[in-house]
Amino acid sequence: MESAATTNHMEIVYERPVTLTDTPMHYCPGCGHGVVHRVLMEVINEMGIQDRTVGVAPVGCSVFAYNYMNVDMQEAAHGRASAVATGIKRVLPEKYVYSYQGDGDLAAIGTGETIHTVNRGENILMIFINNAIYGMTGGQMAPTSILGQVTSTTPYGRKSDLNGFPLKITDLVTQLPGAYYVTRQSVHTAAAVRKLKKAIEASFKYQPLKKGTCFIEVVSNCPSGWKMTPIEANAWMEKNMFPLYPIGDLKVPKQN
Amino acid sequence: MIRGTVLINRDICKGCELCIAACPQDSLGLSDQINRHGYRYVQLVQDNCTGCINCALVCPDCAITVYQEPRAKAKSSAQRVPAL
Ligand SMILES: Cc1ncc(C[n+]2csc(CCOP(=O)(O)OP(=O)(O)O)c2C)c(N)n1
Ligand code: SF4
Ligand code: SF4
Ligand code: SF4
Ligand SMILES: [Mg+2]
Numbered sequence: 001m002e003s004a005a006t007t008n009h010m011e012i013v014y015e016r017p018v019t020l021t022d023t024p025m026h027y028c029p030g031c032g033h034g035v036v037h038r039v040l041m042e043v044i045n046e047m048g049i050q051d052r053t054v055g056v057a058p059v060g061c062s063v064f065a066y067n068y069m070n071v072d073m074q075e076a077a078h079g080r081a082s083a084v085a086t087g088i089k090r091v092l093p094e095k096y097v098y099s100y101q102g103d104g105d106l107a108a109i110g111t112g113e114t115i116h117t118v119n120r121g122e123n124i125l126m127i128f129i130n131n132a133i134y135g136m137t138g139g140q141m142a143p144t145s146i147l148g149q150v151t152s153t154t155p156y157g158r159k160s161d162l163n164g165f166p167l168k169i170t171d172l173v174t175q176l177p178g179a180y181y182v183t184r185q186s187v188h189t190a191a192a193v194r195k196l197k198k199a200i201e202a203s204f205k206y207q208p209l210k211k212g213t214c215f216i217e218v219v220s221n222c223p224s225g226w227k228m229t230p231i232e233a234n235a236w237m238e239k240n241m242f243p244l245y246p247i248g249d250l251k252v253p254k255q256n
Numbered sequence: 257m258i259r260g261t262v263l264i265n266r267d268i269c270k271g272c273e274l275c276i277a278a279c280p281q282d283s284l285g286l287s288d289q290i291n292r293h294g295y296r297y298v299q300l301v302q303d304n305c306t307g308c309i310n311c312a313l314v315c316p317d318c319a320i321t322v323y324q325e326p327r328a329k330a331k332s333s334a335q336r337v338p339a340l
Contacts, residue, residue: 007261010323014312025317029295030272034316190278190310223272230272 017045019070026064030230032220033062035187036129036196040098041069043200053096054088056081060102061135079110082117085124096204098125103144104134107169111143114169121178121212125203128170128215131222132241139225143167146244151225166244170217174250180212182251186219188234192247206253219245260307260324262300269297269319275311284311 019041027033044053050071057065059078066073076084081099089097106114106128117126133151134140141151141158146166148157158166174182181203185196196218203214219241221233228236262283269291275298276284285301298319307324 007263007323009325010259010261010307011326012321013260013307013324014309014320014322016318016321020318024268027316029270029316030274031316034318035314038316038318187314190313193313230274231277234274 017042019045019050021068021070023067025068027061028222028224030221030223030233031061031135032131032187032218032222033129035193036100036127036218036220037062037065037068039187039193039197040100040127040200041071043197043204044071044096047201047204049096049204052094053098054085054092056085056088056097056099058099058101058105059136060105062100062102062129063136065100079105079108080113081105081110082122082124082126083113085126086117086120086122089122089124093123096125096207097123098127098203100127101129102135103128103130103132103142104137104140107143107167111167111169115173115176118173118213118215119176119178121180123207123210123212125200125207125214125216127200128217129220130170130217130241130245131220131225132166133222133225135222135225139222139227143169144245146240149240168245170215170245170250173213173215178212179215179251181206181214181249181253183215183249184217184219184245184247186237186242186247188221188237211253217245219247258306258325258327260305260322261303262305262307262311263321263323264298264300265319265321266291266297266299267293268317269295270317271295271297272316273298274314274316275320278310278314279305280308280310281305 053071055073058081085099132145140153186192223230223233283305286296287299309322312320
């Protein structure tokens with residue numbers, strides 16, 4: 001362990017939360033999935049709801065989320081995480097329930113489940129990791145891939161006439177009456193991570209109110225799929241994804 | 257200047273360098289050595305860390321523990337006198 005200064009007289013100001021298991025994560029270096037896992041688990045730890053929380057993992061790179069998240073977890077079939085979370089929440093309404101999905105999972109094969117879950121106003125938190133690509137399967141175009149983006153299935157860049165337009169599914173679900181809180185955040189800087197943490201905290205605090213679905217998009221990276229270093233990937237994301245997917249709240253609960 | 261330091265779990269660090277970019281003090285750098293997974297891990301390269309936790313917040317692998325000198329007692333939230 002490297003530490004130039006002695007820690008004897010110092011206090012710990014940041015440490016790994018107990019809600020993250022000790023299992024090292026399998027994600028590529030610099031992948032945003034790890035940061036989101038960690039922030040989510042920090043909130044659950046700080047709110048003291050570890051034994052009252054149930055998470056639903058997707059198919060995609062985060063398919064093994066249940067190995068890292070030290071709460072009750074259920075794996076869902078591809079795209080169906082919000083439907084599975086609906087069932088869990090309805091049977092166990094006193095639990096805090098969240099789903100965790102990538103863009104291929106939530107906005108391609110699971111589009112129907114996503115829209116209907118929010119339209120029913122299910123009292124769950126949906127976390128949506130938008131890295132504009134299918135990371136797990138080798139970097140194919142996702143519905144959220146941006147125009148011009150080179151992927152393994154759009155080697156000359158995504159073209160709207162051939163591949164359609166990027167799907168802004170978060171804007172879409174914002175329009176639905178069942179949406180209670182919708183926000184778009186990121187994890188590329190310490191300040192962004194702090195804001196995401198606040199958004200997750202707010203979502204769990206809203207859940208017992210039974211007012212509808214909380215939906216958090218995290219604009220994230222995929223250094224391997226994008227064929228960039230993590231630093232390059234975050235810079236590319238800021239320059240190219242943020243204009244299309246601007247960071248900020250899309251729907252906030254009305255003050256009583 | 258508040259003093260702090262970091263402890264890096266070199267076995268799980270993947271050398272992504274995001275913490276290096278996030279550190280306002282340029283306290284961190286890559287080691288010349290590799291860990292058992294073949295990654296050059298991160299280490300303190302200057303003893304000027306302030307314990308701001310920025311590096312820990314951006315680390316995808318939760319490999320960083322941050323320490324800080326205790327702040328003046330009167331300022332700690334537990335001891336703060338509520339405003340009347
Ligand atoms: C029914 C079914 N169709 C297709 C696949 C192949 N598949 C696995 S993951 C995935 C998409 C992953 O992309 P995303 O949800 O964006 O997750 P990421 O890896 O980018 O985090 C696909 C198409 C599958 N596993 N099951
Ligand atoms: S392929 Fe992409 S999304 Fe998957 S772990 Fe690697 S960087 Fe992350
Ligand atoms: S705690 Fe702050 S100053 Fe210390 S290494 Fe991390 S980012 Fe740098
Ligand atoms: S952010 Fe974490 S994994 Fe990446 S280089 Fe720093 S300590 Fe290692
Ligand atoms: Mg994806």
